[in-house]
Amino acid sequence: MIAYSRGPARYFQILPLVLLILLLTIFPTFFAYLISTYQVRLSALDEGTFVGLSNFAKTLSDREFYEALWFSLRFAVVTTGLEMLVGFGIALWFNRKALPGKRIMISLMLLPIMVSPALLGIMFRLMLNSFVGPVAYYLKQAGFPGDKLLTPNYLVFTLILIDIAQWTPFVFLILYSALQTVPKELYEAASVDGATSLQKLRSLTIPLIMPFILITLVIRVIDSFKIFDMIHVLTGGGPGTLTTTISIYIYKMAFNAGDIGRASAASLILLLVLSIPLGLILTRIMRQEAR
Amino acid sequence: MQRTSSTPRRVTRFADNLLWYVVSIGIVVLFLVPILGTISTSLKSTRDINTMPPQWLTQPVLTHYAAVLNETGFNFKNFFATSLIVAFGASALVVLINLPAAYSMVRYGTGGRRLFAFVVSLRLLPPIVFIVPMFILFQLLGLLDSPQGLVLINSLLNTPLALLLFVGFVQDLPREVEESAMIDGASSWQILRRIVLPLLLPGLAAVLVLTFLWTWNEFLFSLILTLNKATTVTVGASFFVTAWGVRWGEISAAITMSLLPTLLFTFFIQRYLVSGLTLGALKE
Numbered sequence: 001m002i003a004y005s006r007g008p009a010r011y012f013q014i015l016p017l018v019l020l021i022l023l024l025t026i027f028p029t030f031f032a033y034l035i036s037t038y039q040v041r042l043s044a045l046d047e048g049t050f051v052g053l054s055n056f057a058k059t060l061s062d063r064e065f066y067e068a069l070w071f072s073l074r075f076a077v078v079t080t081g082l083e084m085l086v087g088f089g090i091a092l093w094f095n096r097k098a099l100p101g102k103r104i105m106i107s108l109m110l111l112p113i114m115v116s117p118a119l120l121g122i123m124f125r126l127m128l129n130s131f132v133g134p135v136a137y138y139l140k141q142a143g144f145p146g147d148k149l150l151t152p153n154y155l156v157f158t159l160i161l162i163d164i165a166q167w168t169p170f171v172f173l174i175l176y177s178a179l180q181t182v183p184k185e186l187y188e189a190a191s192v193d194g195a196t197s198l199q200k201l202r203s204l205t206i207p208l209i210m211p212f213i214l215i216t217l218v219i220r221v222i223d224s225f226k227i228f229d230m231i232h233v234l235t236g237g238g239p240g241t242l243t244t245t246i247s248i249y250i251y252k253m254a255f256n257a258g259d260i261g262r263a264s265a266a267s268l269i270l271l272l273v274l275s276i277p278l279g280l281i282l283t284r285i286m287r288q289e290a291r
Numbered sequence: 292m293q294r295t296s297s298t299p300r301r302v303t304r305f306a307d308n309l310l311w312y313v314v315s316i317g318i319v320v321l322f323l324v325p326i327l328g329t330i331s332t333s334l335k336s337t338r339d340i341n342t343m344p345p346q347w348l349t350q351p352v353l354t355h356y357a358a359v360l361n362e363t364g365f366n367f368k369n370f371f372a373t374s375l376i377v378a379f380g381a382s383a384l385v386v387l388i389n390l391p392a393a394y395s396m397v398r399y400g401t402g403g404r405r406l407f408a409f410v411v412s413l414r415l416l417p418p419i420v421f422i423v424p425m426f427i428l429f430q431l432l433g434l435l436d437s438p439q440g441l442v443l444i445n446s447l448l449n450t451p452l453a454l455l456l457f458v459g460f461v462q463d464l465p466r467e468v469e470e471s472a473m474i475d476g477a478s479s480w481q482i483l484r485r486i487v488l489p490l491l492l493p494g495l496a497a498v499l500v501l502t503f504l505w506t507w508n509e510f511l512f513s514l515i516l517t518l519n520k521a522t523t524v525t526v527g528a529s530f531f532v533t534a535w536g537v538r539w540g541e542i543s544a545a546i547t548m549s550l551l552p553t554l555l556f557t558f559f560i561q562r563y564l565v566s567g568l569t570l571g572a573l574k575e
Contacts, residue, residue, distance in 0.1 A: 009479035010399040013391035017410070017450070018402075020388055024447040025413060028424035035423060045427065090318055097311050105319050107558050112322055114557045116508030116525045119546055122532055123325040126332060132539050134328055134345035141344075169322060177565045219415075226417035229510040233529050247419040255515065260423045267420035274417070282412045 036264035043258055055265035064241055065266060068249035069273075075156075075245065076225035079163040083220060084213070086164065087171025092201075094172075095179045110173060112166050121233035124162050125150070152239050159231060159243060163224060171216055178212035179205070218281060222274075246270055326550065333543035340539055355540035359548070367545060370527035376438050377523060378506040378552075381445035382499045385453045388446065390495065393457030394483055398469075407458065414451035422515050429516055436518040444516065445506040452505075453498045456563060460494040461487070497563040500556050507552050524549045 036055050040048030059065050090109075094102065112120070127135040130147035139146025149158040182205060190200050206213070228247040231237065237244035237252060244252070250270070254263035320327075332340055334351040359367050395401040425444065426435075434440030464487065472482050488495075513523045522530075528545045 007479060010395045010401045013395035013479070013483070014401045014406075016388040017392035017454070018406075020443075020447060020450065021410060021413075024425070024428075024443065025421070028421055028428055031424035031427065032420070035427070042426075045430070093311075093318070094315065097308065099308060099311065101312075102315075105315055107561055108319050109322060110561060110564065111326060111553065111557055113564070114504055114508070114553045115326065115550065116510060116553075118510040118525055118529050119508075119549055120325060122529060122542065122546060123329045125532065126539055126543060127325055127328050129539070131537075132332075132340050132343075134332075135324060137343055137345055165322065165325065174565060222415050226419065228419060232510075232514075233532075247417060250419045251422070254423050254426075260427075264423050267423065270417065271420055278412060278415055281415060282408050 032264045032267055035261055036268055038261050040261050041258045042254065042260050048261070051261070055261045056269065059262055059266045059269060064244070065249060065269075067241060068244045068246045069270075071243070072225050072227070072245040072247070075160065075163075075227065076221045079160055079167070079224045080217060080220040082160070082164050083168045083171045084217060087168045087216075088175050088213075090168070090172045091176040091179055092205075094176055106173075106176070109169050112169050113173070115166070117166060117227075117229040118233045120162065120166050121230040124158075124165075125234060128158065150234075152242060155235060155239075155243060159234065162230060162234075163227070166230070167220065167224070171220065174212055174216045175209065178209040182208050215284075218277070222277065326554075329543045329550075330547050332539060333547045335540065337540050355544035356548070358541050359544045362541075365527065365531065367524075367527065367548075370522050370524045371548070373438055373441075373521050374507055374524040377441040377445060377521075378503045380438065380442035381449065381506040382502040384442060384446040385449045385502045386495060386498060389450060389453040389457050389498075390488075390491070391483060393454055393461050394487060396454075397458055397461040407454070411451045411455050413447075418448070418511050422511065425512070426515060435516060436520045438521050440516055441506075441509075441513060441521060441523070444512045445502070445509055448509065448512070449502040449505055453502060456494060456498055456501075457491075460491050464490055494563070497560050500560050501563065504552055504556060504560075507549075 035048075037050060037052055038048035039051045039055075094106065115123075124135075127133045128146070128149045130136055130150075133147075136146040136149065139149075145154065148154055149161075186204060186208075187200060190204055195204075225245075226247050227245055228251065231243055231245060231248060232251070235243045237248035246266075250263050250266050253266060254260050331347070333355055334353070335346065335349050336352050336354070339346045339349045396407055429435045429440050432440075434443065468486055469482050472486055477485070507523075508525055509523070510525050510529075513526045514529075517523070517526065528542075528549050531542050531545050
């Protein structure tokens with residue numbers, strides 16, 4: 001054991017990682033602080049003027065900033081809620097039986113997780129196209145406004161639907177794996193005691209896999225809150241600001257309006273807002289590691 | 292437990308199993324609709340694509356693929372080559388950076404728990420907060436619109452997951468072999484290369500593939516940090532939509548080709564997805 005801690009090799013082994021983190025996260029973060037105090041445009045980076053905290057003041061008094069935050073929050077809550085329900089339902093359904101072919105079905109079920117969200121957005125643009133989209137056609141035949149799903153009235157609903165189509169398999173995968181960890185004997189014992197399926201679910205299954213439910217919930221809320229790719233490809237945040245998430249707000253501020261000072265200020269405010277939930281998860285990961 | 296099942300009960304069991312298969316297959320197909328629909332569109336003639344109700348089981352045609360690959364305005368072959376270079380580069384760099392780091396963290400406790408937790412938690416930050424400083428940093432370093440720049444940024448994006456997985460793998464290794472090698476006078480680097488590396492090959496392959504796929508799929512930074520020389524397939528495919536308007540056959544062919552790595556490799560990394568996706572909270 002003493003031999004293990006000898007020599008400088010351990011520092012050289014970790015050095016590349018530390019350099020990468022310093023170069024690409026610590027340095028850019030300090031840089032973001034610097035830029036946020038300047039009035040500077042993307043097109044003329046060397047012509048900035050120091051403006052103190054005015055970028056923060058402008059951001060905090062911008063209604064669209066709050067609307068974007070609010071839209072992201074609602075989007076995250078609604079999509080996560082539905083994905084948890086549907087994903088847990090499917091996990092319970094798959095867990096009911098152990099029949100041949102189940103493994104292949106589960107593998108296929110995972111494909112949407114590994115598809116680029118940007119590409120999935122384009123795929124749905126095709127599927128829901130009012131002229132050539134097969135999904136639009138069949139939904140319309142079934143009496144739904146399938147051909148109108150990409151019009152402003154239904155747009156938010158459609159984006160939620162696409163997010164669910166992509167990430168329900170993620171919830172399913174984790175909760176299905178969690179269900180596998182519940183010992184079968186517990187169910188048998190509960191059956192002997194005369195418990196109904198619903199009672200078993202409520203007082204046995206759910207409490208036992210609660211840690212997994214919570215971590216899935218937290219990860220999904222955070223990921224859904226910061227969504228960019230799929231919405232950018234489908235709507236670009238529009239029409240107007242109808243589908244502008246906080247990520248799209250910052251993107252538009254930096255690359256459409258070209259005001260990178262304000263974009264940085266908005267980024268830093270966002271980081272501050274997120275630091276509370278992120279801090280909670282950080283301590284959780286550290287506890288995990290200590291186990 | 293009762294073993295003897297009467298005929299009606301067996302029939303009920305059969306019906307129940309049948310129902311399970313029907314519903315399960317229905318669920319799987321439902322989630323694969325966009326993928327299957329896109330692949331099928333890419334193989335239809337333009338006339339069949341525009342025919343409603345949708346035509347199924349038509350004679351497959353490859354004209355859209357030929358059009359995408361030979362299109363002069365958009366260089367899909369270049370996008371594909373760039374994505375391959377960037378994804379391979381990032382995969383290799385991610386392993387080179389994180390495998391020794393994970394070994395040092397687990398065996399020597401370098402950096403303590405804090406460094407590990409900090410790096411892993413980076414996965415949760417919204418990438419959007421880095422775009423402005425990263426854009427300027429890349430401009431300063433002359434990395435804008437270059438594959439090297441994309442390799443760097445994707446290495447960062449995939450580091451949290453890779454480090455997490457490698458730390459798990461190293462923790463699962465038996466210490467005895469390493470200890471006896473150490474007594475025989477092997478250096479830390481020799482142990483890492485001759486003993487740890489061969490034992491970690493399956494996990495290493497998983498990290499390579501995961502990084503490859505996520506780099507292939509990466510959109511935000513590839514969009515912002517490239518102009519035309521280092522455009523990746525995922526960003527390129529999104530340009531098709533605006534540039535090609537209603538040429539859905541070509542668009543679906545481009546998307547289908549962009550999906551190839553996902554379709555080929557997802558099954559391979561299935562085992563590692565759970566612990567990877569939950570930040571190690573759940574290990575299979």
